[in-house]
Amino acid sequence: xxxxxxxxxxxxxxxxxxVFARGVRKSFGAVEVLKGIDLNVxxxxxxxxxxxxxxxxxxxxxxxxxxxxxxxxxxLVDGEFVGYDLRHGKLYEVNNKLLCQRRADIGMVFQSFNxxxxxxxxxxxxxxPIMVKGMSKAEAKDKAHALLERVGLSAxxxxxxxxLSGGQQQRVAIARALxxxxxxxxxxxxxxxxxxxxxxxxxxxxxxxxxxGMTMVVVTHEIGFxxxxxxxxxxxxxxxxxxxGEPREMIANPQSTRTREFLSHVL
Amino acid sequence: MDRAETQTPPPEALTVVPLRHYGxxxxxxxxxxxxxxxxxxxxxxxxxxxxxxxxxxFHPSIMRGLGQTLVLTVTIMVLAIxxxxxxxxxxxxxxRILNAFASAYIWxxxxxxxxxxxxxxxxxxxVVREFSLTLPFVGTLFTVKTNxxxxxxxxxxxxxxxxxxxxxxxxxxxxxxxxxxGQTEAAGSLGMNHRLILRRxxxxxxxxxIVPPTGNETINLLKTTSLVTIIAxxxxxxxxxxxxxxxxxxxxxxxxxxxxxxxxVTILSICQHYIEQYYGRSDLQQGASFGDTLKRAFRFGRVxxxx
Numbered sequence: 001x002x003x004x005x006x007x008x009x010x011x012x013x014x015x016x017x018x019v020f021a022r023g024v025r026k027s028f029g030a031v032e033v034l035k036g037i038d039l040n041v042x043x044x045x046x047x048x049x050x051x052x053x054x055x056x057x058x059x060x061x062x063x064x065x066x067x068x069x070x071x072x073x074x075x076l077v078d079g080e081f082v083g084y085d086l087r088h089g090k091l092y093e094v095n096n097k098l099l100c101q102r103r104a105d106i107g108m109v110f111q112s113f114n115x116x117x118x119x120x121x122x123x124x125x126x127x128x129p130i131m132v133k134g135m136s137k138a139e140a141k142d143k144a145h146a147l148l149e150r151v152g153l154s155a156x157x158x159x160x161x162x163x164l165s166g167g168q169q170q171r172v173a174i175a176r177a178l179x180x181x182x183x184x185x186x187x188x189x190x191x192x193x194x195x196x197x198x199x200x201x202x203x204x205x206x207x208x209x210x211x212x213g214m215t216m217v218v219v220t221h222e223i224g225f226x227x228x229x230x231x232x233x234x235x236x237x238x239x240x241x242x243x244x245g246e247p248r249e250m251i252a253n254p255q256s257t258r259t260r261e262f263l264s265h266v267l
Numbered sequence: 268m269d270r271a272e273t274q275t276p277p278p279e280a281l282t283v284v285p286l287r288h289y290g291x292x293x294x295x296x297x298x299x300x301x302x303x304x305x306x307x308x309x310x311x312x313x314x315x316x317x318x319x320x321x322x323x324x325f326h327p328s329i330m331r332g333l334g335q336t337l338v339l340t341v342t343i344m345v346l347a348i349x350x351x352x353x354x355x356x357x358x359x360x361x362x363r364i365l366n367a368f369a370s371a372y373i374w375x376x377x378x379x380x381x382x383x384x385x386x387x388x389x390x391x392x393x394v395v396r397e398f399s400l401t402l403p404f405v406g407t408l409f410t411v412k413t414n415x416x417x418x419x420x421x422x423x424x425x426x427x428x429x430x431x432x433x434x435x436x437x438x439x440x441x442x443x444x445x446x447x448x449g450q451t452e453a454a455g456s457l458g459m460n461h462r463l464i465l466r467r468x469x470x471x472x473x474x475x476x477i478v479p480p481t482g483n484e485t486i487n488l489l490k491t492t493s494l495v496t497i498i499a500x501x502x503x504x505x506x507x508x509x510x511x512x513x514x515x516x517x518x519x520x521x522x523x524x525x526x527x528x529x530x531x532v533t534i535l536s537i538c539q540h541y542i543e544q545y546y547g548r549s550d551l552q553q554g555a556s557f558g559d560t561l562k563r564a565f566r567f568g569r570v571x572x573x574x
Contacts (some may be wrong), residue, residue: 067455067456096460096461100455110449114449114452116450116468117472127457
């Protein structure tokens with residue numbers, strides 16, 4: 001197994017990098033949806049990915065925690081491949097146990113929330129810390145209550161997902177991801193399934209997280225959020241990064257015609 | 268326009284004349300007449316011989332038979348659920364071989380009639396005389412003659428649990444498939460492994476879809492166990508048969524048997540309701556109480572139906 005330092009030297013990963021991608025490719029059958037994506041997300045920063053649907057941005061996000069296997073290129077989280085170990089110049093698929101350990105450090109928030117529908121909000125939060133990390137029930141509960149308070153839902157601990165609004169469900173889902181103390185949080189269009197008046201409450205929680213120093217990769221259509229919270233903005237189109245830059249600058253003055261076109265539709 | 272509206276009388280002043288449902292009245296009358304005839308026949312036909320029914324209802328050998336039927340049903344159902352779940356998981360596995368084996372299992376054991384499987388297992392000695400466990404370098408550890416352990420009860424348990432497992436496998440598979448894939452992904456992203464996800468996330472949610480058909484299967488199985496009389500297992504029907512073979516009180520004893528089957532089915536239906544409620548507790552729509560369900564099932568008169 002190569003160490004983090006060896007990987008960093010070999011692939012030229014900058015210091016302080018949490019998510020590093022170079023030439024990431026992904027094909028579904030004959031269709032290539034990612035055609036060489038490069039990205040570096042430094043620890044503690046927020047990267048926002050925008051782009052039209054079908055541009056591959058969600059697929060790229062799912063590659064980061066190995067929900068999808070990459071077809072080519074290098075994708076490292078905290079200096080390590082998530083689904084592989086590099087030995088003698090070959091990528092060996094890691095066993096299930098190791099994959100689960102690494103995934104536990106990468107939180108993910110889904111467009112459709114995906115709260116466990118047979119569990120209350122509190123049970124959703126304590127499930128993985130107890131079953132995966134072996135935390136004691138009392139400790140997990142204390143932590144869960146603190147997290148629910150942080151997302152403003154301490155009163156809803158015993159509610160089932162069905163009894164919560166979309167915005168509340170998504171806030172519980174964020175708290176559930178946080179309960180695992182992840183190194184990085186991935187957001188897959190977290191507000192796209194929400195009624196417009198519920199988007200704000202989720203964005204407030206996300207902004208609070210960003211300010212607390214959480215490393216975040218956010219696939220979103222919320223340009224306002226990207227401008228105010230993002231440290232870098234990536235515009236993806238047809239499987240490539242069409243343009244990237246400092247959010248305010250890029251939104252105010254896009255260089256590529258495709259970016260300009262896209263922004264004119266969403267702004 | 269505003270003036271005209273204020274001049275119309277308030278709606279409560281208008282009487283609604285309901286539509287006369289003559290067809291419904293005729294149907295109800297005919298049904299009541301038939302019901303009357305049946306009741307009269309039941310009460311007056313001496314062949315039903317109610318005093319004899321009463322005499323045998325709690326007869327010790329009927330009770331023993333009922334006990335045996337219940338033991339069979341529970342044992343077979345428990346085994347069928349375990350085997351069925353394993354087959355369902357094989358059926359959903361990415362391995363083509365496991366998948367094909369599971370499909371073949373379901374095709375064969377669900378497809379062949381239960382009665383034939385029952386007679387086959389009872390006569391297994393015709394195919395395999397004895398079973399022995401021989402290890403290399405150790406020698407034969409034990410040998411048993413098939414006829415020594417394949418008692419009627421064992422044959423019944425093996426045959427019917429393999430048969431029932433074919434149905435259960437399909438029920439469990441459908442249940443697992445009904446759980447949204449996002450649930451598995453979310454669990455995976457939290458670092459849960461396949462087995463943990465199945466046990467903690469997928470199966471508990473699949474239960475809501477598995478319980479109702481499993482209840483039906485249990486009720487079905489309770490009655491199917493009466494087939495075991497053919498290989499002389501002393502179940503409820505066999506107990507009744509052995510009595511009426513002597514006394515020729517056939518009909519009263521069949522009524523006794525039918526009574527006990529219906530009694531157990533009723534108990535099972537009530538249990539099923541509560542189990543369904545337990546697994547549906549996260550679902551707001553299923554909050555109806557048992558009383559409500561009873562009312563809905565047995566309500567009299569005309570039921571308002573949306574067109």
